[in-house]
Amino acid sequence: MPSEEFNSLRLGRIAAMLPVSDIERSYQVYKEVFGFEKVFENGDPVGFMILQKDEAELHLTLQKNHKAATFNVAHMLVSDATETYQRCQDHGLRIIKRLQDKNYGLRAFVFADPDGNRIDVGEPISPP
Template structure:
């Protein structure tokens, strides 16, 4: 497809898949702290879960030996980045990059979820 002919292909949603060591703990974090809703889960015990809030969607996959990489695994746009940053601070989340206005037109920061997954959060300036 590098020739520019996409044959009329249209892409639908794409969601971040976050590996987690304890899927119930991760669900509790994303639902209780960040306000997501569990819309699907699969397995017995549960090994996969879909969480949604507004237009955001996250997929959690149980990976008991997960070791988080030292880079951002997802980027999330929000309507009030200052309020979201304050929420992260209130809940004692590790902040990797502090809230700042970036030269690429976003006010942004990076935090880690309880499994060490780094998420970049931004709002247009």
């Protein structure tokens, strides 16, 4: 239950920040697999990039010595998890958890990007 002092507090954009060892390679993967477009980049060489597609936003930060976490670092809702799963496979992304219909109302899977960042992907489905 939210406290009364936060009833007037409004939140804006929040985006996942993914550390990557090769920012251009990561951009190409997220562009080819999901259709993200670069809307901002900063640095020379580029060390930070903002990607957008529809309502989704993803931030990439260059971290040459990045060591991937062993847990999911972001969750992405999609309109078609089956197609997304196939696109991840077609682009050689490592599947951590295969596509399944979950009892909490999502068709979901987990993939790892080229830097090992684990992304949980889900599509809302009707409960059985």
